[in-house]
Amino acid sequence: MFAIEHYCKAESAEDAVRFLAANPEAKVIAGGTDVLIRLHEGSKAYGNLVDINGLTELKEITEEADGTVRIGSMATFSEIMDSDIVSRRVPVIAEAVGTVGGPQLRNMATMGGNICNGAVSADSAGALLVHEADLVILGADGERVASVLGFHQGPGRVALKQGDLLTSFRIRPENYKGFGAAYYKYAMRDAMDIATIGCTAATRLDGDQIDELRLAFTVAAPKPIRCEHAEKSATGKSLSEKTLKAVSDAVEKDVKPRTSWRATKEFRLHIIRTLTERVVRQAAERAGGKF
Numbered sequence: 001m002f003a004i005e006h007y008c009k010a011e012s013a014e015d016a017v018r019f020l021a022a023n024p025e026a027k028v029i030a031g032g033t034d035v036l037i038r039l040h041e042g043s044k045a046y047g048n049l050v051d052i053n054g055l056t057e058l059k060e061i062t063e064e065a066d067g068t069v070r071i072g073s074m075a076t077f078s079e080i081m082d083s084d085i086v087s088r089r090v091p092v093i094a095e096a097v098g099t100v101g102g103p104q105l106r107n108m109a110t111m112g113g114n115i116c117n118g119a120v121s122a123d124s125a126g127a128l129l130v131h132e133a134d135l136v137i138l139g140a141d142g143e144r145v146a147s148v149l150g151f152h153q154g155p156g157r158v159a160l161k162q163g164d165l166l167t168s169f170r171i172r173p174e175n176y177k178g179f180g181a182a183y184y185k186y187a188m189r190d191a192m193d194i195a196t197i198g199c200t201a202a203t204r205l206d207g208d209q210i211d212e213l214r215l216a217f218t219v220a221a222p223k224p225i226r227c228e229h230a231e232k233s234a235t236g237k238s239l240s241e242k243t244l245k246a247v248s249d250a251v252e253k254d255v256k257p258r259t260s261w262r263a264t265k266e267f268r269l270h271i272i273r274t275l276t277e278r279v280v281r282q283a284a285e286r287a288g289g290k291f
Contacts (some may be wrong), residue, residue: 017164024162029051030053031109045074050254052224055074062085068170069085071086071171075108091181092182092202095182100124115148115158118155126217128171129226131171132149139164152224178205180283180289181278182201182286183199185197186275197219197220201215204287205239209239210284213247226254230253233249248273251273
């Protein structure tokens, strides 16, 4: 038996916010792919649940008049992968979520859950970071918009207040138009494993030079990160092996890998440097560049 003490089925997003605000210990259950594991393990921290399944308004994927892509927080990974809007505008998001588990899990897991559980290995986090997604959050005081940059605050910690509910992600056109982007997940198994290291890059070119590089990693620090030093090292540089090497050197200043049972710190750093060159190259080629 699961250790569930209180269960509320939300009829609307506002309903969910009221339940969450009234119960400081309540947690949201969406796809349930993480919460049910915790319950199966006997965790009492998930004994008070607010179920938002069935809120179809949180599943919509749309493109607004100005080109902004909106992805509802309850959209499953499979729905995101199947979306024509995502494939045309922000395909690296579909590429990233397509590496998560198997089909059964992707049919249930949501991007909102993947981001809000604060996992350092969240596969969708890097794609959202390089596209600098806005997070639309409904709280007791109404709706607000926050950036995904800074949303992750440490292992299992995100910038949500009690009573907050993430309702959608928005990617503005200036954060995807003209960019080529790529994602690579290094895992110990080829399928159904969490990332040992996840790397996402987005590049915008000016002729044969890098106008802007955005580089993000998961499992390379206590939270998903953007790589400021590596990004600056590429600005205005030509597409060349020398530039790729300079970026992979600079990335060491941004990351803080650790040793775990999955991999040593030294091995993770080797993978980080290797993936930096590989993924930045692929992103630049997708932007139309040639090395």
